[in-house]
Every structure is written in C-alpha cells, then in structure tokens.
C-alpha cells in the first residue's frame with residue numbers, strides 16, 4: 001500500500017482524493033491517511049501530491065507512518081472530493097517533523 005506521511009500535515013491539498021480509483025483516503029483535521037487494506041498500489045496519487053507526502057510503504061523507515069495510516073483510516077471518515085486546503089497550507093509545505101507538533 002501507499003502511505004501518507006509528514007509532508008501532508010497542515011498542507012492537506014487533497015489532490016490525491018480526486019485521482020484514487022478506489023476512494024481509500026480518510027480525512028483528519030490536519031492530514032489525510034490511506035487505508036492499507038483498500039489501496040490497490042496503483043501509484044497514481046503519488047505524483048499528484050504537491051507536498052510529496054505520499055510514498056510506497058516499501059520504502060525504509062516508514063514504520064511510524066504505516067501504523068498511523070492503518071490506525072486512523074479505521075477511525076476517520078472517508079473523503080472522495082477535494083475541499084478547501086488550510087489558508088496557510090503553503091507556509092507549512094516542506095517543513096520538517098510536523099507530526100511532533102500535531103499528535104504529541
């Protein structure tokens with residue numbers, strides 16, 4: 001499966017939801033996650049994200065994100081249509097370690 005990672009936090013551009021053929025994105029307040037059981041590994045969302053937040057779970061060092069996507073995709077509501085991004089999304093784009101300020 002593909003996973004949404006730190007770069008999505010507070011950016012939440014949502015271009016990804018428009019292209020996913022199986023609608024497997026789930027929406028939190030400040031980021032989206034992918035349901036690993038529904039993702040078919042098509043890869044079309046990866047280049048669509050302006051924040052480069054989506055990566056295949058086969059990349060090393062992603063344990064935390066694999067766990068987070070699995071956990072929250074079971075709790076958060078499904079999202080299939082792009083909404084309004086946060087007004088300051090571009091200011092957060094590319095900032096490191098956004099998760100630490102978000103879920104701690």
Ligand code: SF4
Pocket residue numbers: 001002019020021022023024025034038039040041042043044045046
């Ligand atoms: Fe959806 Fe394909 Fe991205 Fe998986 S890889 S989340 S199926 S667009």
Ligand code: F3S
Pocket residue numbers: 004007008009011012013014015016017031032048049050051052053054
């Ligand atoms: Fe997040 Fe990128 Fe989608 S910023 S909401 S993963 S387009």
